[in-house]
Amino acid sequence: MxxxxxxxxxxxxxxxxxxxxxxxxxxxxxxxxxxxxxxxxxxxxxxxxxxxxxxxxxxxxxxxxxxxxxxxxxxxxxxxxxxxxxxxxxxxxxxxxxxxCLPEEIRFGDDVKWKESAIDSYWKVFAMALGGPNCTVCSGELEKCLFPKFLKSRDGTLKDEYCLPLKHQMRLMKGVVSAEPFGNDFGCLVKWEHPYNPYVMHMPTCALRLAK
The missing domain is CATH 3.30.710.10 (Potassium Channel Kv1.1; Chain A)
Structure with a gap:
């Protein structure tokens, strides 16, 4: 009182x-x-x-x-x-x-990060998109690469134990929307930051949040 x-x-x-x-x-x-x-x-x-x-x-x-x-x-x-x-x-x-508190609207030029809740669902697919026996992110310069060394099993699948560090890195990664979003159902193009070789991926907007 x-x-x-x-x-x-x-x-x-x-x-x-x-x-x-x-x-x-x-x-x-x-x-x-x-x-x-x-x-x-x-x-x-x-x-x-x-x-x-x-x-x-x-x-x-x-x-x-x-x-x-x-x-x-x-x-x-x-x-x-x-x-x-x-x-x-x-x-x-x-x-x-x-x-x-209204839902975020992602637009061209926005800085974005992964949603925490999306990482468990997307990290394996993201790892496969990034690289194989040689990391496509850094053009094979694995000794300089900040990403995990993606190694494949004999059946061609990525080994989880080598990709797990990516889950941590996804929490820290930042990108920029490099093309006008296609709508919440179709995603957008995101240019992810990397010190040696930035790369562009088609991303679902539901997995992204604005970077503060």
Missing amino acids: ADKNISPKRTRVKINVGGTVFETYLSTLTKVNDSVLSAMIAEEMQNGDELFIDRNPLLFAKVLDYLRDEERFVPPPEDDAREALRREAEFYKLPELVKK
Whole structure:
């Protein structure tokens, strides 16, 4: 409960969200006019009641991060987490946060990275596209290559143990959309960065996110 004798900018407020107690400044919770939090604060200061919201505390932590620093706030890159936060923003009546959480639209010239959730599904296909016994990325200069040394088994398939490091590298890779996307169903062309031999691949846009 807030202390009425202190300036709102410096008044600290405790709020219980789903059993987890958060503490922040009154000015943070009332930053957005007509929001659920602003209305709750006004009612609490009149009635002296405890601030309690029966919502997900993990999502509220992100809502609070947004209220603390709206300009620098970056929503989760993964679709499910972004959508969950969007629904939470709708509940709290935070329209600008709702906009931030809308699905990303990938355009020509955008810097992109792999979505974390897509790596497990695509890393083997990506490895096969990159190289075989000799890595096509670096034109066979394996001693200089930052990628795994892709070695094939006798049946022509790539050995998983030699490709596994690529899963880690995919989390760090960055590319640029080098042609106008063909639409979410058809993907786009991405030029992936590499110090020796940048390369272009046709990528599904559902596996990509904007690089922040």
